[in-house]
Amino acid sequence: MSTPHQREQPTPDEASAATAPAVPNAADLDVLAAQLSGTLVTDPDVVDAASRDRSPVEEVGAAIALVRATCRDDVVATLRWANERGVPVITRGAGTGLSGGANAIDGCVVLDVSRMNAIKTINPSRAHRRRRTGCSQRRSVGRSA
Ligand SMILES: Cc1cc2nc3c(=O)[nH]c(=O)nc-3n(C[C@H](O)[C@H](O)[C@H](O)COP(=O)(O)OP(=O)(O)OC[C@H]3O[C@@H](n4cnc5c(N)ncnc54)[C@H](O)[C@@H]3O)c2cc1C
Incomplete structure (x- = not known):
């Protein structure tokens, strides 16, 4: 039992459920795709190819989808959609960075702005x-x- 000054600690399962990003299903992804002027890609090979920059050593996670934004509204829609679901977003430009900053993390959406050029x-x-x-x-x- 906790005293008034002690906060009950979450169990490891509760803590991981609270911090783990949501995993959107196909219907969720359809909701996002319908809002885009650009395209939403789920082909694993295409998503994987857009999931890394030129860093030779940094880790690369598994993204669930790639958004090829063509306008500001695509960016707004993607971020709003992701925020509502707790889905991480990794933004990438040309992918020329050398530090893994544009590398995907598990469960993220990669937001590619290279067409907004x-x-x-x-x-x-x-x-x-x-x-x-x-x-x-x-x-x-x-x-x-
Ligand atoms: C051969 C070579 C030489 C280089 N020389 C230099 C140099 O002289 N000076 C130098 O400073 N850098 C240099 N770089 C590094 C690289 O060019 C920079 O990191 C570049 O600015 C990355 O731009 P990008 O569009 O490719 O970004 P990415 O590699 O796609 O992303 C870089 C970071 O920015 C974030 N990001 C990308 N676009 C956006 C956006 N629109 N909004 C928010 N976040 C975004 C990504 O998430 C990531 O963290 C060099 C790289 C190479 C390969």
């Missing part, structure tokens, strides 16, 4: 570019040259 404005005199979140430096610099 429009360059909005280029101001050469101020060396200033406005580009969308998935635009690579190489593409942006190439357009400015």
Whole structure:
């Protein structure tokens, strides 16, 4: 029994249930797919290929799906959907990072923003570019040259 100053500790099973991410089923994924202008991919080979950056050593988990976002609303819909279900999201751009930051974790959705790559404005005199979140430096610099 606990005193007023003691909080009852959860059993190991309770603790793991509280922290484990939810695992969405196919119907849940359909709900997300219906909200996207982009695509939701569940083909394991395609998902796996998008689940890692260029780190040679960092661990890679098993993602449940890949969202190829094409616009801001896709990002909003994905994050809202995931937040409602406690599903982790790993965002990736070109996947050129070397530290495993874009590597999937188990049960996550990979949110690929590389198609959101429009360059909005280029101001050469101020060396200033406005580009969308998935635009690579190489593409942006190439357009400015
Ligand atoms: C050959 C080579 C040379 C490099 N040289 C340099 C260098 O000189 N200087 C340098 O700084 N880096 C360098 N890098 C590292 C790499 O280019 C950077 O990490 C790059 O900025 C990653 O961009 P990305 O779109 O590929 O991101 P990813 O690798 O896809 O992701 C990188 C991280 O950012 C997160 N992320 C990606 N997009 C978003 C988003 N839209 N919103 C929120 N989070 C996001 C990911 O989850 C991850 O944690 C080099 C890499 C390579 C392969």
